Amino acid sequence: MDARGGLKLEGLVKHFGDVEAVAGVDLELPPGKLISFLGPSGCGKTTMLRMIAGLEKPTEGRVYLDGADITDRPPHLRDIGMVFQTLALFPHLSVAGNIAYGIRIRGVGDRESRVRVDELLGLVSLEGMGDRRISQLSGGQRQRVATARALALAPKLFLLDEPLSALDANLREQLQVELRLLQQQLGITTIMVTHDQREAMTMSDLVVVMDAGRVEQVGPPLEVYRRPATAFVARFIGSTNLLRGRALPDGRVGVEGGALRVEGGTAAHEGDEVLISVRPEDTHLSRGETDESNGILGTVVFVRDLGELFECYVDCGLDENVVVAGSPRDRVPVEQGDRVTVRFPPQACVVVRG
Ligand code: ATP
Numbered sequence: 001m002d003a004r005g006g007l008k009l010e011g012l013v014k015h016f017g018d019v020e021a022v023a024g025v026d027l028e029l030p031p032g033k034l035i036s037f038l039g040p041s042g043c044g045k046t047t048m049l050r051m052i053a054g055l056e057k058p059t060e061g062r063v064y065l066d067g068a069d070i071t072d073r074p075p076h077l078r079d080i081g082m083v084f085q086t087l088a089l090f091p092h093l094s095v096a097g098n099i100a101y102g103i104r105i106r107g108v109g110d111r112e113s114r115v116r117v118d119e120l121l122g123l124v125s126l127e128g129m130g131d132r133r134i135s136q137l138s139g140g141q142r143q144r145v146a147t148a149r150a151l152a153l154a155p156k157l158f159l160l161d162e163p164l165s166a167l168d169a170n171l172r173e174q175l176q177v178e179l180r181l182l183q184q185q186l187g188i189t190t191i192m193v194t195h196d197q198r199e200a201m202t203m204s205d206l207v208v209v210m211d212a213g214r215v216e217q218v219g220p221p222l223e224v225y226r227r228p229a230t231a232f233v234a235r236f237i238g239s240t241n242l243l244r245g246r247a248l249p250d251g252r253v254g255v256e257g258g259a260l261r262v263e264g265g266t267a268a269h270e271g272d273e274v275l276i277s278v279r280p281e282d283t284h285l286s287r288g289e290t291d292e293s294n295g296i297l298g299t300v301v302f303v304r305d306l307g308e309l310f311e312c313y314v315d316c317g318l319d320e321n322v323v324v325a326g327s328p329r330d331r332v333p334v335e336q337g338d339r340v341t342v343r344f345p346p347q348a349c350v351v352v353r354g
Pocket of ligand 1: 016019021040042043044045046047048195
């Protein structure tokens, strides 16, 4: 059987009065994968999800599921299961009652429904808890009930809107792994909205990074991290050093205090402004002035050792201090006020759009 749940968004726009929540999104998302919509508060992620679910009507554009245009189809006829941030469980029903809710509406008989509920309880590790009240469950268990309820009708598409945001950090990390394993086991196409980059990196096959109603970049998590397309993506996912300079005749980029070579070149014309992103962990430090290529001289302004990570902030005369990070075991012994050379390896220099 072909994988189900391939989604295509075409020219999707949503206005709320003067607010352009989604400003023209074209996306093709493959079936069977977990895809995250990642971006800061207000960037339009939830509005996108709600248009896919049919809870919001697009101002313009179309939504296709497995090739069928579902833009005008009501939510309950879209073959979509959804878990909201609030979970929206029915407090007066038991765990089993909640999970069986959608199944019963479809007119499935008692026995068949009970078998399916038991199967789903097993799937989310709540065996034997079908008779419990919702109020007798922990936050993580409630999250599992909401998941089981959304999956009860074996939908083509599973939508999650910040599903773990109400949970404390440890439980959240545990459930991220659980949800990811469940999604892989079922092979169900899943779209998750999150503003937490660690969550997106942990769980996704593909990350869709959004800002101000637009898609900035789509790619596997590591690709988006290592090859950010824009300064926004580089800053939003992890932290980075952004170096602004101008293209030199020899192909390098002239920045304050030096010239940097970018592996693969910059494709910029001489004199063009170029923005380079280099991750702190790819940036290296040496004591004093050295003649290493791709190095800039600076002064240490702040050092911190977090046990698992060592960070050094260096004033190189650029717009912002350069951050150098690494394992404390490899720490170069420097202190505040020391003169150092910061090296940006050409292969770690990524040209980004501003
Ligand atoms: P968050 O992470 O805070 O939930 P988000 O990225 O999901 O943010 P949306 O909820 O999609 O963002 O909102 C996008 C923009 O649209 C915001 O400016 C928001 O204020 C606005 N908006 C969303 N829903 C409505 C509505 N029903 N009426 C008016 N404006 C809305």
